[in-house]
Amino acid sequence: MTAKFETNSEKNLTVEYNPLELEEEVRRFWEQNDTLRKLAEAKEKNNKGFHGWVEGPPTLNGAPHVGHARGRTMKDLRYRWKTMQGYFMPFWAGWDCQGLPVELEVEKQLGVKNKRELLERVGEERFVEECKKVIMKYHKMWVDLDRKLGLFIDHEKAYWTYHDAYIEREWQILKRAWDQDLLEEGHYVVAYCPSCQTSLSNAEVGYEGSYVQVEDPSVYFKFRLADRKNEYFLIWTTMPFTLITDTMLAVRPDAHYAKVKVGDEVWILVSQRVEPLMKELKIEKYKILETVSGESLENTKYEFPFKDLVPRQAELEKSHPLVHKVITEDFVDVETATGIVHLSPGNGEEDFFAAMKRHIPIFAPFDDEVKFTAEGGRFCGVFARDTDAMVVEELRSRGLLVEVKPVKHEYPTCWRSHHKIVWLARKEYFLRTDKINSRVLEAAEKVTYFYDEARNRFLSFLKEGKPWCISRERVWGAPLPVWKCTECGAKTLVASKNELLDRAIDKPKGDFELHKPWVDRITLRCEKCGGTMHREDFVLDTWHNSGASPYARFTDEEFKKYVPVDFLTEGIDQTRGWANSLLLEYTILTGKPEAPFKAFLFQGLVQDARGRKMSKSLGNVIDPNKLLEKYSADAFRFYSLRKSSPIDFINFDPNELGRRTYQVLSTLYHLNRFFVQNAEFDNFDSGKHTLEWARKEEQLKNPDLWLLSKLQETIEAYTGKLETSEYNLAMASLEDFVIETLSRLYVPMVRKELWTDDPTTLARRLAVYATLWHTLRTMVLLFNPVTPYLSEALHQKVYRQLDPTLQETVNLESWPQVEEKLRNKKVEEEFLTLFKCVSLVYAARQGAGLKRRWPLNKLVVVAPEEVLAALKNVEELFLELINVKATEFTTERTKEQGSLDGWAPASEGCIQVFLDVRRDEALLGAGIMRDLARRVQALRKELGYMPTDVLEAVYLSDLDDESIKLLKPFVAEMKELVRAKTVHLQKDREQKNVQWHESQLDEKKVAIAILDKREK
């Protein structure tokens, strides 16, 4: 059983368009009828194909923001549109539940400062429970938003990345990597957040907004050459703490280095930097003694100055011949600073590779909080960046400091905690995506991105092709399924819970979940030596969780059916996030140069009305859940698609929802109301009075043919722009059709014909209804993916009222197709000419101060033959639109208009019009009548009369004798215009028992009263 709309057919659309009430009513209708599920089931059973799709899972660590609401609107647009086209799309929700973002949110709520405190005070078990509570709390907000937005996403079929079943399928992807030798453990320099106490992936470091202006010390210092008394290398750094882990200096082999005499000393630096640097250091007296090649400096030993503070450095020097010597490297930049860099392989990626190449030991004496360990000697226990000042002081006391001053520069911070990132060498697990980079790029190049800038951004990021560090030293995450033997170091990867249970030394009692701490309690027997294997204490990068979704969220059968999916859309920030991890994991899984998506639309971010980023500190964040309590979801949806191209940043201004957007939707609403009231009055029967019928009856006129032809153009343009994801242009074509074509042009052309109950013209009226039924119903269908509430309401309250055999929801209706037989280029061109001439006449009227409502006697059009021919075909309509009694068409200007006396001219291109401005008594009377009729019509509307209501009487008072005399001949016409049985013209307000409404007519006052049966 389908629940009915509460309203009956009599007054089914209220006088005002109240979207919030309407939407609540539609929402109830969908929920009572289980429309979402019925629609999905109907399309799953009966479709013309699949449209694969997988949800980009929102992370449940916070409330949705307005950018999410916009993105979700785009997804729902796609779903409703493809569904109406006859496809089945698995529009199923999904949630990203684990990882650092969730952990940090929980830490904040528990009031713990760091991981150590967390583990000591809270413990892993309780922490996991708290994480689950937090995701459920935010889940509710997301579901609320989807409900308000009218999203038809299936929440019952949602995937959750923390469920065992999901994790097991994610493990299977890792197994594929393991088997291909693409998953390995290794030391590597990673970006590390001391606050979150975990490494970050390369992608995370490059996030939008992670680079911020910070102040660091800019330090020029010198290292003495080991066998010289007064000769030094001049070096620059902004991270003095890295001097503690320094093991080499590097110069560029092909550059020239100068030996410069400064006072008693000789400084070595790259030649082209001598002059600017001496200026910067304010050293006026200096002399270049000689120039040597970078190559010749190789192997020069320098005196590492802190061997007393860091005894381990002295040991390192003995352990390898290249420690504390100069090496040559091409990456050394000779255009800035001194052209000599010091290398700390424990704290820099390039430094690290330079050391690895030469088998130099990596010195990285840091703990998890990035404090120096005992190997850091004097600096033991101090956070790395806090030793910056200590190091500067040590340099100063040893006479090695040249200059120190603060410098502001861009430096990456953690995207979650905003703590400064530190690079350091750590033992991590990597997916060696660098090894499959060419396959990944080949896959990415085949994808459609709709916009070049997004494509370029994505491809250039992928070209970096660095290994992907997937291990995180955290708690709440999918565990890394690698177990390692404590005896022989052998490793094994487990790809399912069953396999784990099979191989466990002690089977756990009862069920357990695939999370820390439970999974860590399971040990395995080493197949090589019989020793005990423990799980490597890492969880997976949360991007690895969501990147597994095309495989992990489906069954094998579904995976085969839906993946690669046809279309995905997410924010532009996901180039480094989900789009990247999806692509990498799928390439690993299948081994094929193929992406799991055929098209990816990246969306620009949402900013505030002034174009600023939305942030808590600026206080300009918009909560979409609150926004949608005040504004209609349809308006939000239309606006967020219409305002700018999907790829551009959108400056979101809630006030704009009430302006143009409201006007468009309200106009569509009122056009439907206008149609249904008139159609019901004349007993229009959509089954009988079809366009075919109207054509056979020869009742279709030029305006109808024109409208139907324009409609085809709109269906084509709109659908085409949806295909190319140019939503803003798609919306513009809808807007233009509703506001311009229908409301401003077509309806005024036919309104007068409908404004009568004359039985002899009934067939013509029914033909207009047939045209409007076809056109407006098509618009309701085209609008449905954008404004599902309004479309459903109109479908129910207008179209199903007139034709109960229609589908029980608008979503089950089919997508409108272009009907070639309704195209009419000739009429369209004639109308183009017509509208051009009409606006010329309006311009002429305006120039002469003649209102459009005032009838005039004559117009002369001077134009080429083809223009005149087109106009003559629509002459009757032309005269009506310009409100002139007769037109003369000519190709030559006559003498009469030449003098211009009594004529108002206007021209554009080859068309000239001359309007006869003379008005006799009849024209003056008709003009006043039209002015007054318009006021009565406005009053009718204001008092809530239906357009079809016939009034008993209309009284017009406070008129002067002159006006009454001029008006008298037009009383009959006026009766018809205002739909009243009688119209009375009076000097004084004789009628006592009525309500008078005063109104201004040019300089004079008039009073109007309406008498109706209601008031008797």
Ligand SMILES: [Zn+2]
């Ligand atoms: Zn952090």
Ligand SMILES: [Zn+2]
């Ligand atoms: Zn072993």
